[in-house]
Each structure stands twice: as structure tokens, then as C-alpha cells.
Amino acid sequence: MKKLHTLGLMALLSTTLVFSHGNVTPQPVDTKGLAPLGTAWLETNPYVGNETAIEIGKHAYAENCARCHGLEVVSGGVAPDLRYLDPGVEGDQWFMERIRGGAVRNGNVYMPKFEGIISQEGMWAIRSYLFSVKIDH
Numbered sequence: 001m002k003k004l005h006t007l008g009l010m011a012l013l014s015t016t017l018v019f020s021h022g023n024v025t026p027q028p029v030d031t032k033g034l035a036p037l038g039t040a041w042l043e044t045n046p047y048v049g050n051e052t053a054i055e056i057g058k059h060a061y062a063e064n065c066a067r068c069h070g071l072e073v074v075s076g077g078v079a080p081d082l083r084y085l086d087p088g089v090e091g092d093q094w095f096m097e098r099i100r101g102g103a104v105r106n107g108n109v110y111m112p113k114f115e116g117i118i119s120q121e122g123m124w125a126i127r128s129y130l131f132s133v134k135i136d137h
């Protein structure tokens with residue numbers, strides 16, 4: 001009995017650890033409350049400064065990106081610190097290229113692709129959140 005108890009505790013502890021860094025499987029994002037964007041991909045973020053988008057993006061980031069890019073966008077060095085992303089149109093485009101396609105080099109998946117899992121609305125919501133914590137450079 002005692003051994004079982006310890007195992008249960010360990011399972012509980014490791015679950016807590018995993019969750020504190022977000023889920024491992026890419027998660028869809030609930031974008032209720034945001035204006036739908038249609039099917040064409042936009043070149044620039046339509047939700048800059050939109051409080052609802054920032055809030056949705058914050059949760060979506062914690063679930064999908066934090067385990068590599070760091071909790072609250074402070075990178076621990078595993079992946080680039082997204083607070084330094086270009087705040088302008090170039091940053092918008094680079095962000096979309098990466099989040100849609102991921103990053104694969106020499107057959108190694110450094111970052112998974114999120115196209116087909118997170119909607120365009122969810123992606124721009126994450127960009128809005130990142131923009132809200134950006135560091136000027």
C-alpha cells in the first residue's frame with residue numbers, strides 16, 4: 001500500500017510539472033469574442049491592442065508555446081525570446097511563417113507547425129499578447 005501511495009504521488013507531481021510548462025500536444029484555441037477573419041491569411045495583425053485578443057493569446061501562449069519559449073515569454077534559452085520579435089509588419093510576417101509552418105532543419109523538428117490546429121484568429125491573438133509584452137530594441 002505504501003509503495004502504491006508513493007507512486008501515485010509521483011505521478012501527481014510529474015503531471016503538475018508538465019502542466020506548469022504547458023501541454024506538449026498543440027492545443028486548439030477558443031477564440032470566442034474575436035471578430036472572425038475569414039479564410040484568406042492576413043499580412044498584418046488585425047487585433048493590435050485588442051484586450052480580448054491579448055487575454056486569449058496569453059492562455060494560448062501558455063498552453064502551446066511556453067514549454068519552449070518560456071513562461072510569460074521569458075525564454076530560458078531553449079528557443080528564441082519572443083519579446084524581441086520585430087514589432088512591425090516584418091515581425092508579423094515572420095511570426096506567421098513560424099507559427100504556421102514551424103521550424104524544421106535537417107529533418108529535426110525544432111518547433112511544431114500549428115497550421116490546422118490553431119485558427120488564424122488564435123494565431124493573431126498570440127501575436128497580440130506577444131506584442132503586449134514586447135521589449136523595444
Ligand code: HEC
Nearest residue numbers: 064065068078079080094095098099103110111112114126
Ligand atoms: C518544441 C518547442 C517549441 C514550441 C512548442 C514552440 N516553439 Fe517557436 N521556436 C522553437 C525553436 C527551437 C525556434 C528556433 C528555430 C530555429 O532557430 O530555426 C522557434 C522559433 C520561433 C519563432 C521565430 C523567432 C525568431 O526570433 O526568429 C517564432 C515567432 C516562434 N517560434 C513562435 C512560437 C509560437 C507562437 C509558439 C506557440 C504557438 C511556438 N513558437 C511554439 C521552439 C518551439
